[in-house]
Amino acid sequence: MGRTKNYPNILVKPQTENKLSIESLQQIMNCSHDPIFVTDKYGNCIVSTDSFSMAYRTLGLKPQELVGKNVRDFIKAGIYNWSPTLKALETGSTVTGLIKTINGSEIMVTSTPVKDDNCQIIMIVTNIRDKDIVEKYSEELKREKNETERYKMAVEYLGKxxxxxxxxxxxxxxxxxxxxxxxxxxxxxxxxxxxxxxxxxxxxxxxxxxxxxxxxxxxxxxxxxxxxxxxxxxxxxxxxxxxxxxxxxxxxxxxxxxxxxxxxxxxxxxxxxxxxxxxxxxxxxxxxxxxxxxxxxxxxxxxxxxxxxxxxxxxxxxxxxxxxxxxxxxxxxxxxxxPLRERKEDIGALAQKFLGELNAKYGLHKVIPPHTLRVLLNYNWPGNIRELRNVIEREYITSTQDGIKVKFEAADSSAAGLASPSREDKAGGAYKGTLKSVLKKVEAEYINEVLNECNGKVGEASRLLGIHRTVLYRKTKLSI
The missing domain is CATH 3.40.50.300 (P-loop containing nucleotide triphosphate hydrolases)
Structure with missing residues (x-):
């Protein structure tokens, strides 16, 4: 294989180099889907392809009407507004741009100089593409890019x-x-x-x-x-x-x-x-x-x-x-x-599901004994499934035995994250201890009561208590 002198980017077999006839070159050009015409270094059109129906539609010229004419004549006649061919002759480099034609349409034109061994321009090869086709492919590429970007964004979002x-x-x-x-x-x-x-x-x-x-x-x-x-x-x-x-x-x-x-x-x-x-x-x-x-x-x-x-x-x-x-x-x-309290049949099934997940995670074989299940069934669950999951996980982690235990009083307190005052803290309805400790106990008791009235809804409870929900979270140490 070798390269032609005037067409360094074209590979040809040695035995056929110098044997390509004008007819052969014309056939090669006619195989192009894009219309092509070639001008000499003066801007005279010396050859054009037969696939110039699009150019004829936009320029109003037949292929035979192009050959032998100078592109400057087309500009003077108002057939199109400017010539990439002349710009390529002037700059010595490839020029691409949109041309507005006499019919009011736009075409995408690329003119490429062909030079001899002394870097002198000997001809300009120009190919034409319908702007609508170019835009169609551009939109398709943009759509595919947006689709890829959308899935990328979805993956990133779902990761959060x-x-x-x-x-x-x-x-x-x-x-x-x-x-x-x-x-x-x-x-x-x-x-x-x-x-x-x-x-x-x-x-x-x-x-x-x-x-x-x-x-x-x-x-x-x-x-x-x-x-x-x-x-x-x-x-x-x-x-x-x-x-x-x-x-x-x-x-x-x-x-x-x-x-x-x-x-x-x-x-x-x-x-x-x-x-x-x-x-x-x-x-x-x-x-x-x-x-x-x-x-x-x-x-x-x-x-x-x-x-x-x-x-x-x-x-x-x-x-x-x-x-x-x-x-x-x-x-x-x-x-x-x-709510969970109205579908108690699901409590045991959910508890076993959460327990199975924890056993798989930590490689243990803990179980929920019958007495623990009875405690779970008798509880009101103001925090519903989320609270049940939290209780199972906490008791699972803190339990030293294979059978996890849940005391109703402990679970009830966990709903508010506070320990209610015990009977020993009161005597005849009065609290014992320092003023600071009594105030803390009264606050805990009242917050528990309000949370229970609100079925564990932190937003509603914080509104009734007159404090911000973040303050209530801090006081109760809830994890909702």
Whole structure:
């Protein structure tokens, strides 16, 4: 193999070098999908391909009308506005640009100089591409890049959230009925609303619905609306383009709707969504479109929405804290998860599940004796499944025997994280000890009573006590 003198980038067999006829070169050029024409060093067209139908459509010239003409004549005639060929002759380098033609269309043109051994230009080879085709491929490449970026963002996002088990315990008649309905609903695209006290397993049910849906191979993106600062709601949900605002990521950012595209977006604590964001969420649900901050373009999205709350949304609607139109748009398929105290059949099954996970983690073989199970069944569980998991783990870790023990009084105290004053601390209804110790005991007792009245709901209890929830967490040492 060797290289031609004037075409150093073309490899040819030695025996055929100098034997390529003009007809052969014409045939080679005609095999190109892009129209090609060649000019001499003066700008005269000396050859063009037969695939010039596109050029004819845009320029109004047939291939035979190009040969022998100078490109300057085309500019004078207003056939196109400028010539990359002449620019390449002037600069001695490859020139690419868009040309506006007499027909009002645009074509992408690349002109490349061909030089002799003395680096003198002997001809210019120009190829033409339809701008629409170029844009089509550019959009396709952009779409593939965005799809790759979306999955990358989904993986990064999911790496920051807890990966819950899809298994739902359903020994009780209530939960069996809920799962039967969930199996049917999962096959649809309807919006689902999950209601229930804190810790009843709303996210677990949401994952179950996604896992049994046609979107199972797509992302499941859980979002806690109460954990997002109000100023960041819009950028978190819809993303932004680069330079949208001061302090923004210079590359822009993909929003949660884009990350969850073709998958499921789970919005927990939907009742905490500000009114302004409620209207924007409603618009997304009605139009199926989103718009990044700072962008003038809208993007189509396909997201299955599941929402959850421990609030009474109807009551919030009556108080004008939640939009009625959004409520009815979300409340298509409602599920109400019963608290653990109302489905005692699930308590033992859940306890055994958590115990099995701990045994597998630590390589032990601890068990739940019958008397411990009776204690678990008799407890009220204000913190529901989350509290049960915490109690099992604590007793598992602290137990020195194979059979873990749970005393009802201990479990009851653990719900508030405080020890209630004992009978020995009182005499005839009066407390004993220093003023500081008595005040501490009275405070513990009162906090316990309020938490029990609120069924372990920290937010509600902190409001009744008149203290911030972080203060209540610190006083009770809760882990919720």
């Amino acid at each position: 959230v807890a990966n819950s088990d899809n298994a739902v315990i359903s020994e009780s008649p209530q939960m069996k009925k809920i799962l039967e309905t969930a199996d049917i609903v999962a096959k649809t695209e309807s919006t689902v609303s999950l209601y229930g006290e804190t810790g009843t397993g709303k996210e677990v049910l949401a994952r179950y619905i996604h896992h049994n849906s046609r979107r199972v191979q797509r992302p499941f993106i859980p979002v806690n609306c109460a954990a997002i600062p109000q100023k960041l709601f819009e950028s978190e949900f819809f993303g932004y383009v680069k330079g949208a605002f001061t302090g923004a990521n210079p590359q822009g950012k993909m929003g949660l709707f884009e990350i969850a595209n073709h998958g499921t977006l789970f919005l927990d604590e939907i009742g905490e969504l500000p009114l302004e964001m409620q209207s924007k969420l409603l618009r997304v649900l009605e139009t199926g479109e989103i718009q990044r901050i700072g962008s003038i373009k809208t993007e189509r999205i396909d997201v299955r929405l599941i929402v959850a709350t421990n609030k009474d949304l109807r009551h919030k609607v009556d108080q004008e804290q939640f939009r009625s139109d959004l409520f009815y748009r979300l409340n298509v398929i409602p599920f109400t998860l019963p």
